[in-house]
Amino acid sequence: MSNQPAYKVKLGLITATVWKNDGFYSVDIARSYKNGEGNWMSTSSYSHSDLLNVAKCAERAEIWISRQLNGAK
Template identity: 35%
Template sequence: MSNQPLSTVRIGGIKATIWENEDDKGIARYNTTITRTYLDQNKEWQENNSFSLDDLPRLRLATEQAFTQIHERIAERHHDKSNNQEEPDASEDPAPAATKQGRGKKSFTEKVDAERAKASGAAK
């Protein structure tokens, strides 16, 4: 991974910068830095991590978009990893793929939907 951000979301003066790093096991980890940009009295751009009441709707939109982009990246990496693996030998595990998926684990989409439902329920 590089020192360059994976992506930057801008909503008005709010900026969410997404960073992707791999841990020592090769697992991708994601962080997001959130800042507010503004022009100071000398007409120079500054960044701050303090947000006013008027910033909060834009902050929410920026974090939702960052959340979506991160989860799309995770799905993309998972898909790339799955495509790069060799097909398993059918004799190794006789259980059909549908049975393997039905072992009580949630799909990626189900996990994201559950997180969004939980977040929207907490906001009410």
């Protein structure tokens, strides 16, 4: 995998990061939050209020990947 993501989309505290690896793509979806010391952290655990943004980020990542695979820019 490359050190840089191929694509990233963020909605609220949810981020989908697309990675390109030897002709295929993988996607990480994470939620950002601040810990007790005020440092930004991320988790793959989501609350009910996060789910719509998780779905939207996943959809946007899928659309971007489909465009790449079909040669559209």
